[in-house]
Amino acid sequence: MKPITWSILLQSRGAIKLGGNPDMDGVARVAFENGMEEAIIIGKDHTGFCMHPTRFGVMHPSLKINLTKGLAEALHKYGIRAIAYVNFGMDGEAGRRHRDWLQEKSPGQPALVTPDHYADLCVFSPYLKEYMLPVVKEILLDCGADGIFFDTMSAFFYCACPVCRAAFKKAFDKELPLADNPEDPAWDLYGPWQYERMCNCLQTVYQHIRDWKPGASVLFNHLGGPAWPFPLPEVVEGMISCDPPAFFPWVSMYASYQSSLPTTGDVFIERFARGWGDRNANTTLTMRYKSAAIFAHRQRFCIGDRIHSDWRLGPGTTEALKTIQAVWRQFNRALPDELLNAPDFLLLHPEAYRLGPARKAFQKPGDKRQANGWLAALGGYRLLMDCGRSFMTLPEMALTRQLQPGRVLIIPAAEYVKPETDALIDGFVTGGGTVLLVERVPRLDDGSLPKWCGFSTVEEDSAGPRVGAVYLPDLGTCRRGKDDERPLLRSNVCKLESAGAEAVFYGYPQEHAEFLHKTPYASFYMASDSTPMDTPLLTCFRYGRGKVWFLNCAMFTDYTDGALPVYKHWMENLLRRIHPRADFELVSPGGDVEIVSYRHPRKRETVHVLLNHGGRRTSLRHLFTSEQVIAPQPAYPVTLRIRSKADLHITVDGKPVEAVRRGASVHVPIVMDSLWKFVKCTEKS
The missing domain is CATH 3.40.50.880 (Class I glutamine amidotransferase (GATase) domain)
Known part of the structure; x- marks a missing residue:
């Protein structure tokens, strides 16, 4: 199972003082001590500020150092790859300087631009070639980043700017359908057309990056994940990253989804709370529970961290990473890569x-x-x-x-x-x-x-x-x-x-x-x-x-x-x-326990993770509900039914248990008195 990774970011504003007392080596050392092979560092944020001296973008006004290069070099010293975060479709600084690059929800009504925050830009305007790609090239070649993590967010939203209207007119000799006319037949043309130009745009970005730096990693947040569940360039066989709301059952569902694809994916969680207080609002049990929901499906946890504006870590980060890494070690031992x-x-x-x-x-x-x-x-x-x-x-x-x-x-x-x-x-x-x-x-x-x-x-x-x-x-x-x-x-x-x-x-x-x-x-x-x-x-x-x-x-x-x-x-x-x-069924009075099953490709052996979701019964209609695990869940009995005619040696968390045969099934009584259980079932020779 891939080691955890880490996103060390801060979405800034112009008035915030950044990098006044940085500890680059301390950041990199903590990543190394927690077994990381790569980490996401800041390249260009939502507001549009670059964290390096730039000829094409806008460097944060308070920065006196090259943060991106400094972090990349510190990570490289410990053998850790540095992937630079770049917001792909939001850039307030570019929008304030180039109003003609802004998305338009209707003709002549560009996206909101405030004096100091993000703005939605049209990636089909000159913004991509004149601004975004040159900045990315600087981050890769001048700052030494090993890849780019693009946060797509609003990048491919509907846009009625002059560039998009002209492109649609050229493609179909029809006017672009407008948001206030949902019955326009041209919408049937718009969807496939927008999908195709999105794919072409992604392929262009991939090709430029690979030309500049062969072997560089390229990730587009969300694309290919549950929010965008369809093939795109380099998605089906590549690595998918997506950030679900950090509450039940979103984390498990995203991890399960990614487990269906050939390459391990990132489940990127940063919405534990907000800002610098992310972990302060989380108990150790909560972090263990969220981690287990990802690791049960053998996916990688990308921990979204809000670093202090001086660009140094608080003690909470170190403790949180130790907690999550300890959970990873348990799951990595129980679920070897060879399991199917x-x-x-x-x-x-x-x-x-x-x-x-x-x-x-x-x-x-x-x-x-x-x-x-x-x-x-x-x-x-x-x-x-x-x-x-x-x-x-x-x-x-x-x-x-x-x-x-x-x-x-x-x-x-x-x-x-x-x-x-x-x-x-x-x-x-x-x-x-x-x-x-x-x-x-x-x-x-x-x-x-x-x-x-x-x-x-x-x-x-x-x-x-x-x-x-x-x-x-x-x-x-x-x-x-x-x-x-x-x-x-x-x-x-x-x-x-x-x-x-x-x-x-x-x-x-x-x-x-x-x-x-x-x-x-x-x-x-x-x-x-x-x-x-x-x-x-x-x-x-x-x-x-x-x-x-x-x-x-x-x-x-x-x-x-x-x-x-x-x-x-x-x-x-x-x-x-x-x-x-069906081979497996977990019987419990109230549900609440997720079973994730694996089979050994050569041995006659199955391994099951039982994940205790603890009786959650809220409505799932509304996003960003907060939840905490503040005390161990009460113990309650469940029974794992395994359809097998063979005699089985069964262990729960490494300890042998007695099972009961009933017809063609073996019934394993288990008491759920912890956040998770590992059940291993091996046919006796």
């Missing part, structure tokens, strides 16, 4: 969450697809975790690598899949694979339905003004009593016409559903009707030697807000029905 990921389920993170159908919604202002996609992604991750399933989140570009026999592919709320994905799934199911669609049936380029879904027509419910309700049928979860109360799910359902898909069971509408759909009171829920719906809630289509299931409700999206135990129990029973031969 062994998920039973694959949770797809579709490209359409960001791109829309055939990339037609890419960077369209006001488009809600990504926000809605996050709800399904987060709810799905939390629900599968609570159900105790060994699973992996992955983008479409990882399917070729990960879509293997014995795994079930879950596709949540995808409105579209691209042709390559359609072909992969078709072959997977034909060959005996299983797919579970949830909430929606995806469309293809021409708006048609995939052959493997089993439907001739799917019509999303749009009759009601608000989200409706469906009562779930009994899967061993109904409360027993005089009314046999069914679980209520906040969801609409799709109207279906079968082309071979068979109904498995039906849900129940609320009483007076037709009336409520036509009033503003659609979110006031009535009791369950006694008559099932006409449309099935679960279908199954046999296609080739495999099966495609469709769960016709927003189970994952609703679980984002309402993570109720009854949904967990209901979904547990459904998953057992869909994948009866």
Whole structure:
């Protein structure tokens, strides 16, 4: 597992005094003592200030030294590579000097420029070639940086500046669609066009850097990660870095996503709190927990640190790095690189969450697809975790690598899949694979339905003004009593016409559903009707030697807000029905424990990380919620079920435990009395 890395930054303002009492060697020595092989240092910040004497950019007015070069040289003395941070699309100093480089949300309305802060620039203006690339060249050649970490942020947002309008006009002989006219047909042209010019821009940057310094590292924050889950130049086989919000389940979800790709990725966390007080607001338990959520998936933790403006470390940094490094050592011993990921389920993170159908919604202002996609992604991750399933989140570009026999592919709320994905799934199911669609049936380029879904027509419910309700049928979860109360799910359902898909069971509408759909009171829920719906809630289509299931409700999206135990129990029973031969299942009363499973490629051995998330049940709709682990979680029992006919030698944290055989499975009782457990299962010879 790659050693931890470190981002030593400060986003400055002009009035801040920088570098007055630097300790470059002290910074580098701490990195060396904590096993780092590379670190991210400051090159150019959000405000636009360079930290070195520059012929093309703007050096910070208070600096008397070359900070970038000094840090690079200090790190090199300890054999550590120095990667320079450069904000790619934000630069207040450039924006104040070149108003024609600013992004425009509508013609003649450039991005906000304050006297002293960042501004959003158009990377397709002369800014890239006349300013950005020359500054990057200085950082690489004059300051000795070994690579560049680009923070893309707003770089490829929609822009209606004269350069972008002229480029669109030249490409299509049409006017660029404007944000105040979302129905303009030209939006269907804009998305693919913006995607292509973004790729061309990235390739240009890569090529220049490699020409100047062969072997230099080039990272673009976010690109290729869950927020931008699609192939870009050097993304699929390269290293991806992305910074999630630092609370449950974002950190685990990002690490799981990156584990699906061939190269280890950076999970870059800096939003523990804010600014210089990042670690002051964090307990040791919190840092151990966040670290474990990354290391459980064998990804690299890039620790975002706010260095003191004198450019020296406070004692909190040293202690924090020691804490995180100690956790890394434990996971590195338990999870050697030769282990292979062994998920039973694959949770797809579709490209359409960001791109829309055939990339037609890419960077369209006001488009809600990504926000809605996050709800399904987060709810799905939390629900599968609570159900105790060994699973992996992955983008479409990882399917070729990960879509293997014995795994079930879950596709949540995808409105579209691209042709390559359609072909992969078709072959997977034909060959005996299983797919579970949830909430929606995806469309293809021409708006048609995939052959493997089993439907001739799917019509999303749009009759009601608000989200409706469906009562779930009994899967061993109904409360027993005089009314046999069914679980209520906040969801609409799709109207279906079968082309071979068979109904498995039906849900129940609320009483007076037709009336409520036509009033503003659609979110006031009535009791369950006694008559099932006409449309099935679960279908199954046999296609080739495999099966495609469709769960016709927003189970994952609703679980984002309402993570109720009854949904967990209901979904547990459904998953057992869909994948009866899953290798691993963690049974716990309330969920909350994530299982990440590995298999040895030569030995008959599996290793499992059990990560204790400690009963979190807040809504996941809102970003930047703060959370702390302030005391050890109460101990509670769980059971790891392993499908195996062999006799197993089982250890938990290195200590042998007794297991119980029940049929084709071995049941391992475990008490979760710590943040994580390592379980190793070896077949006896």
